[in-house]
Amino acid sequence: MRIGLYGGSFNPPHVGHGMVCYYLLETSPLDSIWLIPTWCHAFAKPLAPYDDRLELCRLLAAPFSGRVQVSDIERRRGAVSFTIDTVRALQTLHPEHIFEWIIGADILLEAERWKEYPLLKELIAFRVLGRRGYEGGGEPAMPEVSSTTVRERLRQGQSIEGLVPRQVFEYIRRKGLYAEGA
Numbered sequence: 001m002r003i004g005l006y007g008g009s010f011n012p013p014h015v016g017h018g019m020v021c022y023y024l025l026e027t028s029p030l031d032s033i034w035l036i037p038t039w040c041h042a043f044a045k046p047l048a049p050y051d052d053r054l055e056l057c058r059l060l061a062a063p064f065s066g067r068v069q070v071s072d073i074e075r076r077r078g079a080v081s082f083t084i085d086t087v088r089a090l091q092t093l094h095p096e097h098i099f100e101w102i103i104g105a106d107i108l109l110e111a112e113r114w115k116e117y118p119l120l121k122e123l124i125a126f127r128v129l130g131r132r133g134y135e136g137g138g139e140p141a142m143p144e145v146s147s148t149t150v151r152e153r154l155r156q157g158q159s160i161e162g163l164v165p166r167q168v169f170e171y172i173r174r175k176g177l178y179a180e181g182a
Contacts, residue, residue: 006020006033006035009047012151013147015165030127031067037053037054039080052171056172073090083114087099100125101125104130160172
């Protein structure tokens with residue numbers, strides 16, 4: 001199988017993440033997408049608890065009838081989340097699959113700072129998606145919705161309707177996530 005690995009903080013996952021999954025599953029040769037929430041962010045960004053972000057990713061994946069799955073590989077590794085280490089671990093665990101790393105044009109700008117980035121580019125193909133306001137991705141550009149905007153709106157008591165799937169919103173509301181901090 002050809003698997004798209006979609007790593008990120010998912011702090012929280014939003015409709016843009018879901019749109020990426022739908023778009024790639026319907027227009028590319030990917031058979032499945034695995035969402036990989038960051039365990040311990042390499043750049044020390046503050047994050048909501050891992051178990052909450054993992055569950056939020058599962059809620060985002062649910063409508064895809066198994067074509068989008070959630071991997072806890074970074075928690076199982078138990079170390080700082082470096083993309084190259086995650087890729088190596090998955091390639092070792094699943095040599096039967098062909099993996100591609102899904103990345104937005106916005107994140108591509110940071111990739112040069114990643115651990116062993118030149119080697120990573122040799123280990124795995126990158127599938128770069130366009131994002132409005134950024135160069136370097138293909139068309140169509142994904143919407144400008146961001147986890148940062150969702151968190152800011154929640155902290156300010158503003159609506160996030162239309163920015164996250166309903167099930168994600170209900171979980172955030174029920175758990176009181178993002179009212180302060182992460």
